[in-house]
Amino acid sequence: MELKYYDPARTITLSMTRNRTVRIVMVLAPGLLLCAAACSKIAPSTTNAVPVSANSSVSPNVNLLTNALVNTPATNSGAVPVVATNTTTTHVVLPIAGFFDRVTKKHFGQYITPKTSPVQPERFTGYHAGADAETTPAEQSVDVPVYSIADGTVTYVNYVSGYGGVVMIQYEINSDTVTALYGHVRLSSVTVKKGNSVTTGQQIAVLGTGYSTESDGERKHLHFSLLKGASTNVKGYASQQSELAAWYDPEQWLRDHGAVEPAT
């Protein structure tokens, strides 16, 4: 056939094997995709299609139209735009060995009162802003290490009422800034200072001794919370449920990020 491509500047006549004439408005390169789509509808057998040179001269008006339609650079002849995706995943470890199994008393978001708390006696009231990792009887007299969950920067090391020792570390996890709070640690065991860089799985402290000033009178356990963004909020409880939006559920977050056991 005879296939006539028409453009405002000129008409191209192409010989085809089928004996019919088709007239279409064509935009040449970089609109090859449009051409290919049109051609494939007209001539199902692509072996019959005449290649169109990407260097064919096209009037400026057509080029503008083409670019507007395809929205690709003029040099990108017919290529399908590839959208870059971030496939980098930060390696994350648990803040204490066996973290998930240890969270047996206070989960994230749990409403605690002195009357109803699973921990007795209890002095706090509010929505628990972290997850508490408990210790075993055998661990009361031995050091229990606490680890940085990822590569990060130490932003806070201090003694805080209600916790004893606190370390906070800021992380960039897959383009998301989070700040972890490690509470009830022995301050004298803390090996890092504000401003220090830490690496994934690096031991940063051990837990404070239970019912001592190291844990501000609390049982030996890790209060681990994960704040959204850069933060120095040391609150362990939120007075309003809506305030919990400032934190992630650390159990959920660690699972979602594939946190693995720290190397001990």
Ligand SMILES: [Zn+2]
């Ligand atoms: Zn807690």
